[in-house]
Amino acid sequence: MLKALRFFGWPLLTGVLIALLIIQHYPQLVGLPNQDVNLQQAPQTTKVQQGPVSYADAVSIAAPAVANLYTTKMVNKTSKPLFEDPQFRRFFGDNLPKQKRMESSLGSGVIMSPEGYLLTNNHVTTGADQIVVALKDGRETIARVIGSDPETDLAVLKIDLKNLPAITIGSSDNIRIGDVALAIGNPFGVGQTVTMGIISATGRNQLGLNTYEDFIQTDAAINPGNSGGALVDANGNLTGINTAIFSKSGGSQGIGFAIPTKLALDVMKSIIEHGQVIRGWLGIEVQPLTQELAESFGLKDRPGIVVAGIFRDGPAQKAGLQLGDVILNINGELAGDGRRSMNQVARAKPGEKIAIGVMRNGKELKLTAEVGLRPPPAPVANEEQQ
Numbered sequence: 545m546l547k548a549l550r551f552f553g554w555p556l557l558t559g560v561l562i563a564l565l566i567i568q569h570y571p572q573l574v575g576l577p578n579q580d581v582n583l584q585q586a587p588q589t590t591k592v593q594q595g596p597v598s599y600a601d602a603v604s605i606a607a608p609a610v611a612n613l614y615t616t617k618m619v620n621k622t623s624k625p626l627f628e629d630p631q632f633r634r635f636f637g638d639n640l641p642k643q644k645r646m647e648s649s650l651g652s653g654v655i656m657s658p659e660g661y662l663l664t665n666n667h668v669t670t671g672a673d674q675i676v677v678a679l680k681d682g683r684e685t686i687a688r689v690i691g692s693d694p695e696t697d698l699a700v701l702k703i704d705l706k707n708l709p710a711i712t713i714g715s716s717d718n719i720r721i722g723d724v725a726l727a728i729g730n731p732f733g734v735g736q737t738v739t740m741g742i743i744s745a746t747g748r749n750q751l752g753l754n755t756y757e758d759f760i761q762t763d764a765a766i767n768p769g770n771s772g773g774a775l776v777d778a779n780g781n782l783t784g785i786n787t788a789i790f791s792k793s794g795g796s797q798g799i800g801f802a803i804p805t806k807l808a809l810d811v812m813k814s815i816i817e818h819g820q821v822i823r824g825w826l827g828i829e830v831q832p833l834t835q836e837l838a839e840s841f842g843l844k845d846r847p848g849i850v851v852a853g854i855f856r857d858g859p860a861q862k863a864g865l866q867l868g869d870v871i872l873n874i875n876g877e878l879a880g881d882g883r884r885s886m887n888q889v890a891r892a893k894p895g896e897k898i899a900i901g902v903m904r905n906g907k908e909l910k911l912t913a914e915v916g917l918r919p920p921p922a923p924v925a926n927e928e929q930q
Contacts, residue, residue: 596778599726603738605780608680609711610773612730613651613664613687615672652729652773653677653687653701654785656812658710662701663812664772665787666692669699677703680736691815695755697787698808699772700815711774714781716760716804719743727764727786727800729773739765741798748801749883753788756887759801760784766800775802784808824892825918826865827858830882833870841870842906847880848872851902863900863913870903890918 651668655661662677669675675687685703692699723743731737741764748759762775766789775784784802814821830849838844848870854861871879875898879885892898894917902909 595724599724599738599740599778602726602776602778602780603728606711606726606774606776606782607728607736607738608709609655610680610728610736611653611655611662612678612733612736613653613668613772614648614676614678615651615669615674616648616676617671617673650730650733650769651771652769652786654772654774654782655679655708655710656713658708660703660705660708661690661812661816662687662703663785663808664699664701665785666694666697666699668772669701670694675701677701679705679709681709691819693811693815693821695821696803696807696811697754698785698803698811700812711776711782712780713805713809714777714779714783716783716806719746719760719777719783721745724778725760725762725764725783726776726778726780727762727766727770727773727802728776729766729770729786731765731767731769733769741765744799746804751788751801753801756807756890757883758804758807758887759787760804762800762802763798764800765798770800820920822894823890823918824894824896824915825858826860826886826889826913827855827916828860828865829853830871830886832882841903843870843903846872847878848903849879849882849885859913859916863911865900865902865911865913866904868904871900872903872908873901875899889915 649668649672651664653662653664653668656663669689669692672689675689676684677687678684683705685705687701687703690700690702721743725741725743727739727741729737741762743760744763745761748761749757751757751759753759760775760783764775766786770786771788773786774782775786777783782805784804785808786800786802788801790797790799790801811821829852831852833841833843833848833850837850838846838848841848851860851865851867851869851871854865854867871885873879874885874888877885877888889898892915894915896915897912898915900911900913902911
């Protein structure tokens with residue numbers, strides 16, 4: 545027995561080792577999946593790409609066109625805390641003595657043209673009785689509001705000074721995630737400040753900030769007072785108007801949002817030419833097509849939005865749209881996202897005719913609607929601030 549083991553042992557061990565080597569290097573020969581990991585190795589090169597050691601040139605180009613804004617407004621305040629007591633007001637009503645109080649706030653603005661037009665945020669100027677514009681060269685003047693658009697949170701101001709340094713406009717369509725971004729503004733009123741970061745994302749929407757959202761996201765530090773300031777690229781060209789931050793503490797946490805120049809310029813031109821932003825309107829309210837609704841309509845795996853409301857005598861009603869209709873496409877563009885589709889309508893000119901494909905009672909219909917003029921948003925009542 546021992547002699548047999550000695551005779552067969554070495555060949556058996558050798559065979560096992562050879563089998564293990566075959567399995568390790570050629571697993572496919574024995575029906576096992578290939579375990580190779582293919583890694584992409586960077587090519588060896590002595591050339592190292594480096595960014596500029598300073599963005600001072602970009603800042604020197606853009607900074608003179610970014611102004612500090614100081615707004616003031618008068619608010620009413622009751623003169624005695626007792627007057628706020630509900631029981632007291634029950635007997636005396638609202639005919640109570642009041643006193644005026646001045647409130648001030650900070651913001652930033654961008655000089656867009658030598659003629660003195662500035663862009664800033666609507667929330668910076670809303671309700672302001674006076675807007676003081678302080679330029680980087682030390683000049684100060686009073687601005688007047690040409691118009692505003694609460695639905696994009698933009699406002700256009702005008703100042704009357706000579707030799708104004710207008711900013712150079714860049715293309716927001718060409719920016720890429722990872723590009724260097726510089727935010728210039730007046731955070732906390734400390735004076736003009738520049739912060740640097742990158743473009744974190746583009747096309748951000750559904751944030752609940754504005755009606756029309758197409759934000760550039762950046763991690764360049766944006767703080768209170770930066771609103772209405774400039775977001776510029778590494779060459780000092782304007783790519784966006786800083787408008788909001790995402791923060792739980794009120795300070796910068798690396799998530800800031802800017803309105804891209806393409807949208808901001810469209811709004812500014814419309815306000816200057818027409819006194820308001822001209823937008824298309826169908827007069828409908830829509831809701832997403834959920835999986836359950838899609839199955840009930842027989843629209844599995846097909847995008848669409850459901851008509852949830854129709855304004856009386858609006859363009860949609862005149863075109864024959866009905867509650868419960870599923871809009872499949874608008875002018876051939878799939879209607880899978882309600883916000884995107886309504887933005888598509890908003891970009892259409894009033895009087896323009898658009899084709900709407902709908903599903904109704906299992907049948908596809910083609911309707912034609914004449915786009916109307918979107919009515920201005922209802923004004924929000926100003927509450928007294930204590």
